[in-house]
């Protein structure tokens with residue numbers, strides 16, 4: 001390999017770095033199986049290991065104590081090795097080629113034992129003579145009774161002594177999770193120390209690190225060496241706003257991304273500042289993502305709307321910048337439906353008013369202006385996922401359902417379709433809005449529409465605030481034309497729970513006001529918190545755009561062998577031909593190809609063999625009309 005001179009020596013720790021576990025702890029689990037004090041002894045061993053890793057106490061005494069507690073026998077080593085084989089760190093496994101290709105530069109320096117380290121690391125191509133570790137001593141019955149005390153690694157400051165003895169000339173970079181790994185750098189025997197935190201992160205160690213590496217991908221990225229994945233995942237920053245469910249944090253963190261959480265929404269200028277280095281942003285209904293915000297988001301790959309509505313996002317600008325937007329179209333629909341049903345009943349029975357009177361000590365037992373919902377006519381404006389679900393449940397409670405939608409929708413049960421909004425308003429007793437928040441729906445329900453409603457009817461808006469003219473509603477409530485109303489959404493909504501809700505509807509009679517909580521149930525939020533991250537990681541890891549609200553939707557098979565090229569471009573004639581001409585020019589064999597377009601953009605996904613002429617990458621990016629080009633490998 002021509003570049004080998006430039007590559008430093010890598011001195012790599014074994015326990016909790018090369019593998020996910022501490023081998024002596026695992027050995028104790030095997031050797032003490034059946035011992036009634038097993039858990040207690042293992043805990044003592046773990047505590048001693050942690051002391052050692054944090055650089056506390058005498059290392060050699062600590063090692064002797066641990067071996068005494070482990071009480072293992074030679075026969076326990078085979079099951080230990082089997083276990084360790086399955087516990088090799090994920091990013092080590094993923095980058096197996098690195099250990100083989102740079103074997104001359106790689107040393108394992110460990111205070112563990114060759115008896116279990118060698119069988120594991122040599123399978124990765126690491127040279128036996130580059131494995132520096134302790135060896136056990138056994139009695140005649142094969143019991144482990146100690147370790148070779150002459151080996152520097154069994155002594156205090158052992159790694160330093162070993163490295164001095166080893167005398168590597170040239171740049172040395174140490175990778176490990178323990179304080180003793182740092183000490184090599186501290187003693188001036190290495191020029192860089194990576195605190196490896198994929199399996200365990202110790203504050204005493206990370207504090208001393210030149211760099212914190214949550215995976216080998218990060219190390220290879222920093223060292224500019226070939227990686228198995230396209231980009232270290234910890235460099236993908238996720239910003240979650242507006243109290244998004246903690247499952248989303250968990251899922252993105254498990255993916256290896258770096259996640260920041262902010263409880264409230266952000267204003268445009270705050271967002272512009274924050275979004276600079278963000279790759280994935282998660283928002284709910286309150287954060288507006290404008291074209292200007294997108295201009296300041298050079299790294300943005302995807303936006304997750306952890307809700308249904310996406311009217312708060314400039315979808316077109318996002319599309320033309322190659323930023324995919326995903327939402328959760330079904331996860332909170334049931335919650336909205338249940339709230340709407342509850343409110344219709346409450347409003348017909350004037351429950352809120354009576355409850356407030358009772359709290360003030362007033363007993364007003366009367367049936368005046370209180371009604372059952374059975375037999376009442378419910379008019380749904382917007383018969384999408386929420387409207388149609390409400391239709392079914394309302395009908396099962398005995399309501400007669402009418403609906404009006406601007407697109408053709410299948411009527412469920414006995415629901416009757418109205419051919420105009422006016423027809424619906426003239427017919428029904430309860431009007432419930434379930435339209436989306438597109439710009440043209442602003443002010444769609446005002447004085448004229450209230451005027452068309454029947455005397456004594458009920459009005460609900462759990463859709464979007466700007467859709468309704470609240471001044472007109474308030475006049476109709478005061479005049480008694482509208483018997484009651486349920487409002488969950490408002491043209492201006494407070495940014496967070498500390499801001500006062502200021503609105504003229506405060507204090508109106510028989511109006512249920514809720515703070516945009518139609519979709520705020522534990523169930524819905526947890527459903528959404530799982531749904532959206534999965535769509536985004538499917539897109540990032542596989543290219544699948546299913547459920548994207550601004551990209552052509554395509555579900556791709558998993559990439560098996562090969563590399564995947566994803567090319568998003570303006571939808572102009574001839575681009576697919578240009579892409580394929582480049583493949584032909586570079587003699588690249590196409591394993592599979594997929595294409596999906598919408599009016600504005602085309603999305604071409606091509607799977608090719610792993611070995612190819614890299615020049616094609618730049619040429620693909622340069623095809624006029626290219627919006628974004630990504631590779632997966």
Ligand SMILES: NC(=O)C1=CN([C@@H]2O[C@H](COP(=O)(O)OP(=O)(O)OC[C@H]3O[C@@H](n4cnc5c(N)ncnc54)[C@H](O)[C@@H]3O)[C@@H](O)[C@H]2O)C=CC1
Pocket residue numbers: 308309310329332333336381382383384385386387404405406407409434435436437441444462463464488489516517518519520
């Ligand atoms: N209060 C809350 O917490 C929640 C509010 N929402 C709001 O509810 C809206 C509806 O949700 P889904 O039913 O899931 O959406 P959807 O997209 O499935 O249905 C919306 C329906 O409204 C129709 N529509 C749009 N404009 C119309 C108009 N002017 N007249 C008649 N029909 C019109 C559409 O054709 C579509 O069929 C969301 O867009 C969101 O704004 C959604 C979830 C929670």
Ligand SMILES: O=C(O)C(=O)COP(=O)(O)O
Pocket residue numbers: 284285286306307308309310332516517518519520
């Ligand atoms: O799902 C929607 O569109 C909603 O309106 C719910 O929004 P939220 O997540 O409560 O901000």
